[in-house]
Amino acid sequence: MFEGLSCEVSRLFPSSCQADNNWSCMKYAPELDIKNSGKRPAETNATEDENRLRKCTRVLDSKQKSLENDEDSDVPQKDQETIRALSIFQDGEEAGDWTDDQSVAEQEKHDDDDSLEFDEHQSDEQRQGEHGDFMNSSIHQSDDEQQEDELVVDSLDSGVQQSNEEQQQGELRDQLDSGVQMDLGLSLLESCGQQSDDQRQNHAGGASDSGSLLPRMNRDSSVTCLSRCSRSDYGSLALLNSSFRNIIRSGELYKWRRLNGIMEHWIYFSYALLEWEAYDPIRQRWMHLPRMASNECFMCSDKESLAVGTDLLVFGRELQSLVIYRYSLLTNSWSSGMRMNAPRCLFGSASLGEVAILAGGCDSEGRILDSAELYNSETQTWELLPRMKKPRKMCSGVFMDGKFYVLGGIGGSESKLLTCGEEYDLQTRTWTEIPNMSPGRSSRGSEMPAMAEAPPLVAVVNNELYAANHADMEVKKYDKEKKLWNVIGRLPERAVSMNGWGLAFRACGNRLMVIGGPRTHGEGFIELNSWVPAGEGPPQWDLLARKRSGNFVYNCAVMGC
Template sequence: MSCSEYLLEEEAEEESTVSEMRPEGRASDGRLKIGSSDSLIPGLYDDVALTCLAWACRSDYASLSCLNMRFYSLMKSGYLFEWRKQLGIVEHWVYMVCDPRGWEAFDPTRNKWMRLPKIPCDECFNCADKESLAVGNELLVFGRELFEFAIWKYSSICCNWVKCEGMNRPRCLFGSGSLDSIAIVAGGSDKNGNVLKSAELYDSKTGTWKMLPNMHSPRRLCSGFFMDGKFYVIGGMTSPTESLTCGEEYDLNTRKWRKIEDMYPNVSRAAQAPPLVAVVNNQLYAVEHLTNMVRKYDKEKNSWEVLGRLPVRADYSNGWGLAFKACGEELLVVGGQRGPEGEAIVLNSWCPKSGVKNGTLDWKVLGVKEQVGVFVYNCAVSLCFQEHWVGSPL
C-alpha cells in the first residue's frame, strides 16, 4: 500500500471525526489538495510530507502530533515507523531506570531526556527486582507482582503501558536478546526457585509467546544475545554452587541448540551480575568486572582478547548497577559517578571501528543525567529500524 492509499484509507475510517473539524458545508471528494487543511503538511502532497516527517526525530513526535488529527492518527497507527524502516532510517533510544521516579528515555541524537509514564502496576511490582528488554517498538519490563510474575510493555507508538501476555513458563534471572520484532528468553528460575533450561520466543507483532526446544543445560543469571542471525546464551549457574563456562547457540532455522565448550570461561558466582555483553557489527564484547576491562570474542579461536579499560568502575558492586549495551555501531556504558556537583549517571560510548590506541579506548560522553544516584537498575536500547531476520521463528 502506498503512502497516499494508506492516508486515504485512514481518512475514510475517521470521516466522522474529521467532518466535525471541517467548516460547515465543505464537501470532500476523497482526494487531498495542496493547501488542504486536513493534509499532513499544508502545501505538500502527502507522499512528500510523510517522507519529511519520517526523517524527524522520534523525540519530536509528541510535538508534531499537535499539527493536525491526521498526523496524530498516523503516528498512533505505527505506519510511520514502518515507513521509516523502508527508508532505512536508523534511530536509537536508551531506556533506563535509575531512581524511584520511574523509567526515562534518552535520545542520543538530540541529547534529550524524556520521562515515561508510570507503570500502572501494584506496589509489589514497583519494589521487586526487574529485568528489561527492548524488542520492535516495545519495551518489556519483567517483574513480580503479589502472587505471580508479570510483564508490562511500553509502546513507543502509543506512549503507554499495557499488561503483556505472560510466558508459558514464567521466570526471572533469564538470558534474553532481541532481533527486529522478535525476542528470545532462555533459562532463569521459576517462582519456586527451580533452574530452567526451557526457552521461549516473543513476537512483538502479535504479542504472543511460543515455546522453543530446551537448551542442553539449565542455567540462571545468564546473558543472551543475537549474533550472525543466531541466538546465544552464555554464563550463569546451574545450581547455587555450579558455574557454567559453556555457551549455547540456537539456530532459528533448524530449531536446534549447539553447545560451545569454554565460550565464556569466567566463573560466575551467585552474588555477581550476569555477564555484561554486547554485540556490535556481529562481534561480541564483554566486560570483565573484576578488572574493569573490555574484552572481544574471537569466533574462530573461541577465545577472548583484552582491549582496554572501562570509563567507569564495574568492580564496586560485582557488576551490578552498570549497563553495557550496543547502540548502533558503538558500545555504550551507562554507569554512575560522583563529582564536585554531586551524583550523576553518565553515558559513555566507544566505536570499535576507531580501534585501540596504546592500549586505551577513546570513550566519549554521550549524555549525563544529574542527581539520580549512581546505580542503574535496568537499561535497554531500542531501534526504530533494524535488519530484517529471514526465517521462520516457529
C-alpha cells in the same frame, strides 16, 4: 471569467482600485490606462503605446536571455507561461489597434468575442488566473517609464518565484530521500509547500484529515518525508493534526522506517525503582517516561528489561505471580496483563527488530528452566522454542550474525557457574553448545558465591561480541574463529559497580555504551560513556552525557526503531 482578478490587482494597486472599481478587463487592449479611466480607447496616445511596447519587448528579451544562459537548470514551466503571455500581449499590441471611429459598443463586442476565444484556448482555470493577472498588471502600468519596467519585471519575477518554490520543494524531497534529518514543527509544512493562510491554519489546527499528510504531496511521499525526521520530534508532529497523530500512533510510520532501513537507537534506563529515563544520543535529548503504576512488591523485586520494536518490557514479581509491564512508544503509556507461555525471571534475552528471544531463567517456584520463548512485538504473541541443551538462570543473551546466543549463568543440580554458551539458529530451530563462551570472572571474584555476581555484561556492535570485566575494569573482545576472549582496553574509571550490579554495558547502534556513576555520598549522578569501535586500537571513551540522579542503574535497555 475574470471575477477573481480584482482581488489580486487590489493587492498590487490598492489606490487605483479604490479610485475606480468599474474598469473593464480586456484581453488585447493594453491601450487602456487606469489613470485615463473613463476615456475612450481612441483617446490614448499612440506614442506612449509604442514606448510601452518597446519596454515590454526589452524586458522580455532580457528575461529570455537570462533563462537561456542558465545552463544548470531548465526554464521553469511558470516562466515559460509568463513569456508566452507576454508574447500574446505583444501580438495583441500589434494586431489589435483600434480606430477613432469605432464605438464603445463595438469595442465591448470585440472584447466579448476575444474573451470567448480566450476561454477556448485555455487548458485549466489556473492558467486563466496567471494569464489574467499578467494582463491586469499590464493594464495598470503608469506613464512613468521606470515604473513600467519595474512592474513588468515584478510580473515576470512572480512566476520565477513560484517556480523557485516548487524547485525548493523538489530539493527538499531529494534531501529527505538521501537521509538528511530535518527539524520538525510548522517549519516542516512551510518547507514542503507554500500555502495560503487559511490552508496553513487548517493543517495546524487539525481540520484537514485528508489522505495527503503534507501539502502538494501524495500519501507515500508524505510518509517518506516524515520517516526521515528524528523520532524525537514525533511528539510535536502528533500535535499538528489528527492525520499525523494517527499515522504515528498506529505504528505505520515505524514500519515504514524499518522497511527502508531507517533506525534510531535510544537508551532507556531506570535509576529509581519505578522511574525511567530515555536518552537520544544523536540529538542529546533527555525524556522522562510516565511513572509505572505498580504495587510495592513489584517495586522491590528483581526486574529484567527488554526493548523490542516500539515496546519496552519490564518483568518482575508480584505477590503470587510473575508479571510483565509494557511501555508503548506509540502511546507513551504503561499497561499490564501480558503473559508468557512459561512465566520466568532472571533469564537471558536480546531483540532483533520486532522479535525477541528469552532463554532460561527460573519460574515462580525457583526451578531453573531450559525453555525459551520468542516474542513478536507486532502481534504481541509468544511462541515456545525448542529446549536448550542446559538449564540456566542469571545468564545473558545477544544476537550476532543473525543468530541468538545465551552465555554464562548458573545451572546444574548444584547451581554452579556455567562457562559454556549456546547458539540458536532461527532457520533450523536448533541449539548448539559452544564451550568457553562465557567471558568468565576475574581472579579476585573467583571465590565469590555464584549468586553474588551480576550476569555477564556483554554487547554486540557490528557483529562483534564485547564484554565488560567490572572487577578488573577491562574490556574484552571475543574471537569467533579461535573461540577465545582477548583483553583490548579498559572501562571508564568512574564507572563503578557492586559486583557488576548497578552498571550497564550496552550496544547502541554502532556505539558501545557504559552507563553508571562514580561512588559518592549523598546525591550523585549518572554518566553515559560512549565508544565507537574502529580498527584495532584500545577503547577511547567519550563522556556523552551526565544526569544528576542516583548512581545505581537498576535496569537498562536500548530501543532501535
